[in-house]
Amino acid sequence: MTAVAGAGSRAAPRGDPFVPRPFVVRRHRQDTRDTWTLVLEPADGATMPFAAGQFTMMQAFGAGEAPISISGDPARPEVLEHTIRNVGAVTRALVHAGPGTELGIRGPFGTGWEVSSGRGGDVVFVAGGIGLAPLRPAILEVCADRASYGRVLLLYGARTPEDILFGDDLRRWAADHAVDVQVTVDNGQHAWQGRVGLVTQLVDRGGFDAVNTLALVCGPEVMMRYAAMALRARGVAPARLRLSMERNMKCGVGLCGHCQLREYFLCVDGPVLTYDVLEPLMSRAEL
Amino acid sequence: MQTITDYLPQHPFFAGLPEPVVALVAGCAVNVHFRPGQHLFHEGEPADTFYVIRHGRVSLEVRAPAGSPVVVDSAHADDVVGWSWLVPPHRWLFDARATEETSAIAFDGACLRDKCDTDPAVGYALLQRVVQVMSTRLQSARIRLLDVYGAPV
Ligand SMILES: Cc1cc2nc3c(=O)[nH]c(=O)nc-3n(C[C@H](O)[C@H](O)[C@H](O)COP(=O)(O)OP(=O)(O)OC[C@H]3O[C@@H](n4cnc5c(N)ncnc54)[C@H](O)[C@@H]3O)c2cc1C
Numbered sequence: 001m002t003a004v005a006g007a008g009s010r011a012a013p014r015g016d017p018f019v020p021r022p023f024v025v026r027r028h029r030q031d032t033r034d035t036w037t038l039v040l041e042p043a044d045g046a047t048m049p050f051a052a053g054q055f056t057m058m059q060a061f062g063a064g065e066a067p068i069s070i071s072g073d074p075a076r077p078e079v080l081e082h083t084i085r086n087v088g089a090v091t092r093a094l095v096h097a098g099p100g101t102e103l104g105i106r107g108p109f110g111t112g113w114e115v116s117s118g119r120g121g122d123v124v125f126v127a128g129g130i131g132l133a134p135l136r137p138a139i140l141e142v143c144a145d146r147a148s149y150g151r152v153l154l155l156y157g158a159r160t161p162e163d164i165l166f167g168d169d170l171r172r173w174a175a176d177h178a179v180d181v182q183v184t185v186d187n188g189q190h191a192w193q194g195r196v197g198l199v200t201q202l203v204d205r206g207g208f209d210a211v212n213t214l215a216l217v218c219g220p221e222v223m224m225r226y227a228a229m230a231l232r233a234r235g236v237a238p239a240r241l242r243l244s245m246e247r248n249m250k251c252g253v254g255l256c257g258h259c260q261l262r263e264y265f266l267c268v269d270g271p272v273l274t275y276d277v278l279e280p281l282m283s284r285a286e287l
Numbered sequence: 288m289q290t291i292t293d294y295l296p297q298h299p300f301f302a303g304l305p306e307p308v309v310a311l312v313a314g315c316a317v318n319v320h321f322r323p324g325q326h327l328f329h330e331g332e333p334a335d336t337f338y339v340i341r342h343g344r345v346s347l348e349v350r351a352p353a354g355s356p357v358v359v360d361s362a363h364a365d366d367v368v369g370w371s372w373l374v375p376p377h378r379w380l381f382d383a384r385a386t387e388e389t390s391a392i393a394f395d396g397a398c399l400r401d402k403c404d405t406d407p408a409v410g411y412a413l414l415q416r417v418v419q420v421m422s423t424r425l426q427s428a429r430i431r432l433l434d435v436y437g438a439p440v
Contacts, residue, residue, distance in 0.1 A: 195344075223436075
C-alpha cells in the first residue's frame with residue numbers, strides 16, 4: 001500500500017473497524033424508480049463525523065455488506081445519510097430497510113474530496129447517475145461557504161429525466177447558492193424540455209477558469225474517463241482533478257486486496273484519487 | 288444592432304475563420320426566430336438550411352412508430368444544427384423542434400455549397416468545422432449507446 005494519491009482529509013472509524021455499529025433507519029425516501037435515501041441515527045447516540053467523499057460499509061443483517069458513500073451534510077454528523085441504488089441482493093435489502101430497521105455500519109472509510117482546497121477558485125462538479133450522491137456532501141460544503149469560491153458548476157448526466165436525483169436540491173443550489181446547475185440526459189421523451197446528450201459536452205461548453213479550477217468527478221468509470229479527458233482538454237491540471245473510484249471493496253481497511261488497483265488499495269488510498277495518479281491506470285484494460 | 292457579419296466571428300463554429308470567408312458565408316445567411324413547439328424542419332424534407340443557434344433550445348427528434356417522438360439530442364446557444372445540406376441526398380434525417388424561444392441564423396445550403404465549390408479553401412475550412420461537430424455528436428452517441436448509467440433492475 002502506498003500513501004499518496006488522493007485528497008487527504010478523512011475521519012476514522014471509532015473503535016474496531018471490523019465491528020459494525022448499530023444504526024437505526026429514521027427516514028426512508030424513494031428518490032427515483034430504483035434509488036432510495038436512508039437517514040439513519042446511531043443506536044448508541046455517538047455521532048459519526050465524516051469528510052465529504054468518504055463511504056461506510058453498510059450491512060443489512062442476513063443479506064450482506066456493501067460500500068456506500070455518505071450523501072448527507074458533513075456539518076450534521078448526528079445523522080448518517082446514504083443514497084442507494086438497488087442493483088443486487090445487498091442493495092435490495094438496504095433500500096427496503098424501512099423506518100425502525102437496524103443496520104450495521106462500519107466506517108467512515110477512505111479519502112475525501114477535500115473541496116475546501118478549491119477556495120479562491122472555480123469548482124466544477126461532474127456527476128453521472130448515482131454519482132451525484134457521493135458529491136452531494138461536497139456540494140453542501142461549498143454552498144455553506146459559498147463566498148469563498150468563484151464560479152461553481154454542477155454538470156450532471158442521468159439516463160432519463162425520471163432518473164434525475166435530488167431535484168429539490170438542484171433547484172435550491174441554483175436559486176439560493178448561485179450554483180450553475182446543468183443537467184443532461186441520455187434519452188428524453190417528447191415532453192422533456194432540457195438537454196439531451198453526454199455530460200462531457202457540458203464540460204466542453206466551459207464557463208469556468210480552467211487553470212484556477214478544482215474539478216470533482218463521480219459516476220460510472222467510463223463516464224469519468226471521458227469527463228476527465230474533456231476537463232484536461234480544457235486545461236484543468238491533473239492534480240486539481242479528482243475522481244471517486246468506486247470499485248468493489250470488502251474489508252474497507254486495506255487488508256483484503258479486493259479493491260486493489262496496481263499499488264493502490266482503493267478503500268484507503270481512495271476512493272477519491274487525483275488524475276495524475278489515475279490517468280496511467282484508467283486506460284489500461286487489465287487493471 | 289449587430290449584423291450577421293459582426294456576430295458570426297463570436298460564434299464558436301466560425302471563430303478563427305478569416306474575415307473575408309466570414310463575409311462570404313454571411314451573404315448566404317438570414318436571421319430567423321422560432322416559437323416554442325415550432326419546427327425548424329421535419330425528417331425527409333429537403334435539407335436546404337444550416338442553422339447556427341444564437342439563443343434558445345432545439346430538440347432533435349426521431350419519430351417512433353408508436354407513441355411520441357424520442358429526443359435523441361439537443362442543441363443550444365453556440366451549437367449548430369444540420370449537416371444534411373452538405374451530404375447527398377440532402378434530406379433531413381430527423382425532426383428539429385424549438386422547445387423555447389429560439390433565435391438562429393439560417394444559412395441557405397445551396398448558396399453555401401456553391402461558395403464551397405467555387406472556392407475549395409472556403410469549402411475545406413467549413414468542412415473541417417462541420418466534421419468537428421459530427422465527430423463530437425458521433426462520440427456522444429457512441430458513449431450513450433454503452434448505457435453507462437445502467438438500466439433499472
Ligand atoms: C467506495 C464505494 C462507494 C459506493 N457508493 C455507492 C453509493 O453511494 N450508492 C450506491 O448505490 N452504490 C454505491 N456503491 C456501489 C455499491 O457498493 C454496489 O452497487 C453494491 O456493492 C452492489 O452490491 P449488491 O449485492 O446489491 O449487488 P451485486 O449482486 O454484488 O452486484 C449487482 C451488479 O452491480 C455491479 N456492481 C457491484 N458493485 C459495483 C461497483 N462498485 N461498481 C460498479 N458496479 C458494481 C455488479 O457487477 C453486478 O452487475 C459504491 C461502491 C464503492 C466501492
